[in-house]
Amino acid sequence: MKLAIVVQRYGADISGGAELHARYIAERLAKHADVEVLTTCARDYITWKNELPAGEDTVNGIRVRRFPVSRPRRPDDFGRRSARVFEHRHSVREELGWLTSEGPTSPAMIRYIRRQRLAFDFFVFFSFRYYHAWHGIRAVPDKAVLVPTAERDPAAGVSIFGPVLRGARALMYNSLEERAMLDAVSGRRGPGVVVGVGSDVPPRTDPQRFRRKYRLRRPFSVYIGRIDENKGCRELFDYFPRYAARYPRGLDLVLIGSRHLEIPDHPRVRHLGYLPDQDKYDALAAADLLIMPSPFESLSMVALEAWAMGKPVLANGRCDVLRGQCVRSRGGLYYETFDEFAEAMYMLEGSGPVGAFLGRSGRDFYRRHYAWPVIERKYLDMFQRLSREPPAGGIEPLPGFFARHAHNLPPARDVVDAAPKGPVLG
């Protein structure tokens, strides 16, 4: 079996959620199939500027083929188009313009996919909202497997994604909440399975080494990821000093990741920057809990890693996915207000019993659902099923000229708001 993994960026040092997800899946599936990665030369997800050389490359033993981005993204133009499509009645033509503006625009990659459609058994596309996935799935719908990595943001309500979501052979969801939302906005009824992704948690960690290295003496909670407003860090920086004032003997906050937001100057907040994997896992082992303040997540890999290491998670309750996973896994608490944040932090401190129970439950949940053998088996089962079943009717064509120009589409945000909300607990 020959598989193509199609993703917007790819590299050992690229740490975006979907990109890392794609790399993990590619490396795991390479044990069972011939895997080739098709991606762009971009390294920066904001501009898609060509920074890596086009052509063939090898990353961790996986063959990677890079294609140039024909035009970098202009953030101001993209912002204007996003506001138009998300907030106002608009047309299909405007949605197509928005998609092109979002990028990464790489017609060469789409041409390659179209030309090589017979060379691969399946194309696994990551991140439904980008140019490569939309055009790629339309090029090879009968071989397209989509890992949507969809968050509950207005992009999911853009109407041009409906045919793509319905036309792909299979969808590999990250969570039950993602599945419920996408099925609601697209009306999809085809094959799909909630898979997610595993993690390469090292068998041994050394929390004391981490504490010594970074001179951390007090118990602490840890946030791992991009320090960005979109990740809920502004709210976290609002809540934490208030929590610290309320609980002087409570936990410190350690931040790990690149900074895109001003970090408050507080004696109990430490920013360690981007750390190597071993340090990251040691930090998790040393921490009392992991904080996930992001309101938009399709799957939090770092939360899964925390559960894999038996650590409880404190998640933003406004994120349906995280809240649902906390409840289903019994591995964490969630907050929607400052009071809940402070009380949950207080309860999850290592000295209390709740954190230990939740961490243990989270580890069981991880082993049951996100251990690598489980993930690999779900992918392979899906490929076998699709190989047996004939493809469906293909993908719906784009509307005609006049229909594309008609301003009759509702704001994308309204479409998403109408989709089912809340965690899936059934």
Added chain:
Amino acid sequence: MGDVTVRSDSVDVEQIMEQIRARIREKRGADYTEAELHQLATTNLRKFLDPKGVRSDLVEHFRKGRKPAEWANYEFGETTLYESHRAFVRTMRKLLRPVLKLFFNPDPIVSALHIQSQLNTEILRESLRYELVHNLVVELTRASIELQNVKMRVESLSSRLDFDERRARSLESVVEYRQPPRRRETAPEPGPQDQPQPGQAAPAAGEGGQQAGAEDREGGARRRRRRRRRRPGSTLAESGAEGQPAPAPHLTQAEPATAPEEPDTSASEHSAGADHAESPRVAEPPATHEPAAAPESPAPDSTPPPPEDDAPRRDDSGGGGQDGGAQNQ
């Protein structure tokens, strides 16, 4: 405040979150929800909440507004376009009007300007009427918001009151009676000094109620005596040496006002050697509650415990043995 309980075999995150919310409600008094706070926060930013922006002489202004407007409106009739204060010009225009109409039709202009003139007058009248209605709406809205705020405050206060009552009840249910420390000080001074002072109630049996009343009356005096006796560094012997009056024997009994309602039937167990200084519940002498039984034990009631029982305890706890002595009866 209820503690969060988690059993290892049934970790339920939703249940824990409910307990967290309950803790928050207890701490905060369950007054405003986040949504209510948000609503209030946004409401306060609106302009109409500023009472200074509301005119108080609305009616007067309204009445004035009923009069014809004095500002420069214009009357516009069919001939307004051709009028002039010069008769010659006026005549020439009148003569040339048919010629002018060959070039364009001024009638619609005249008609429109006439309507506009009427509209101006109406708008002037309406403006104050509008202001009146607008300000009424503003006042009403402000009043309703204030009413809502007051309602919330009342709810908040009532919930806090409920909480305080619950807490008081729960505290009452677990309250532990401990003998006042003065009893420890009165015990080791038996003998002639134990005789009642003139004017004090006699320690006779059967006078428990009177005795209690007398104690109530004399409470202040006794407290003063005890305070003097409790000077730091002074011993009981020193207190006696300083000429302070020794307590009367009846003072070794518990005061009825502070005694438990039900006598502890395990008093004999306590007297049999239990450490009463650490005992959570201390039995009361039946004589203080049951006057009928009191005559059976007047003498022990006023008799201090044997020195061999009492002295070591006094050294350790400063009078814990006195409780035991009182319960030996």
